[in-house]
Amino acid sequence: MNSIRNRMHIPGVVYLIISTQVPFLYALWLSLHGWHLLEPYLGQPFVGLHNYYYELFQNPVFWTSVVNTGELVFGSLAVSLVGGTGLAFLLNRPFFGRNVLRALVLIPFLVTPSVSSLIWKNLFFNSNFGIVNWLFGVMNLPNVAWFSTIPMESLIIITAWQWTPFFILIVTAGLQSLPEEQVEAAQVDGAGRFRIFAHVISPHLRTYYEAAILLGTIFIFQTFGKIYVATGGGPGTSTTTLPFYTYQVAFIHWNIGHAAAIGVFGVILAIIVARIMIRFLDREGGQ
């Protein structure tokens, strides 16, 4: 069928180039220029790499935001990986109502992220009338001021809650595609549960975990609405992540040149992760 010419892919590709590549090239241009929207009389002079130099070497908030991003991404990944694995195994046994429960556990992932943040902040983590502190009180535990004393941990709880279904889905896909013959063969050979898990099940699940971790990293990196609603990046800069910092520099300080430079730096980080992922997809065959 390759002999027939087909250009049906062109409109879609052109659309993506115009809507993502052109803005990115423009971001590169902006990152090399000074442009402060609150001081328009300064114009847009070419400043070379000064915007990058300032953010990388003279501005501690930038590196704080990089570290915060890492904490949020890996904290949330770790919690949702463990939680998702537990739930996937629980839901993998045959029992009455399994399909309904399997659907219900997807709900946190589908809930609008900014709305879930609002719910958690007001109904659960509110220090005066939140349900979590009420529960702590019942158990004689001290009252916790969630978002003011442990903001990053609270944010990780909310984020992990949302991403747990993602791990449930992927681990379940892995468990459903287990090589049954190999498991049975191992049983016939007298292997115990632990050995079957260590030598048959876990190598099989490994590729699924790799995919989940890489994709999860890329998606959780983008977290924004939750931070905006729950903490606004604070207290101080304790929950300011790279995307949120970009937003602050661009739309609070109106420093277009600096914001563009931070955004470009974010892309470099993402490319590093994406390269690992492409290698992964290549190994899987991809096609």
Add this chain to the structure above:
Amino acid sequence: MTAKRRHSRLGALYTAITYVVVLLFIFPVLWTVITGFKTESQAYSSSPLFLFQPTVHQFLLAFGGGFWNYFSNSLLASTVSTVVALFLGVPCAYAMVFYMHRKRSKNLLFFILSTRFMPFAAIIVPLYVIFERFNLLNNIFSLIIVYTAMNLPLVVWMSRSYFMDLPNEVMEASLLDGCSKWGALLRVAIPMSVSGLTATALLSMVFAWNDFFFAVNLTFTHSGTLPIMVSSFMTNESLFIAKVSALATLIIIVPVILGLYAQKHLVRGLTAGAIK
């Protein structure tokens, strides 16, 4: 006690644990829905109220405050961007699967996926400047443009995977029978993968509906979507928990229903074909 009975008791225990854990896991959503049916004073009671006289008062309040305006913006942005993404993405996937050399098709797929994995923060500044120049800030049209770009990779990789599942002979036969390449797409490929494509459309709507980042930066003052409405509640009316819960319930109903309808396709949509 026989081993079998002990086994079934253990099974029942596991099942009970599963039910409890799942209930706790989705409790935040259940509690939000429940709180939406309370009065404000009930919502603020010092210990959580489970039994109370439900009222729809908060929902009626939530429908005020420009709800329908935000709602129509959300609906418009998510449906129009999904339709455009399907129009652009399905033919693209079709050409990639049936008319392109594998190597080239794969390279193109990597390019398309890379646009989806690019951090949104990197392009928000230039987009803002460009939309400002074209007078599109605070215009729902700018969100439609952005959501289309956001969902196009999803549409391409999902429809590509459905087309790849189609038996090659069917496609070849349809061309031999005199179908044009458009005919083969419209009369054979699309109808044969219609359930998958429907799921794709639903997931694409969910992602657009749930976006906050572009909405807050591009259309905050006018043409805001529902997540923007909720965030303004945050600062102005944070003392109205029951009302906020009712509003939250109204907003999340849509993505939850659409997403659960398409749940069987969720893995495919999220993993970009890394997992079948």
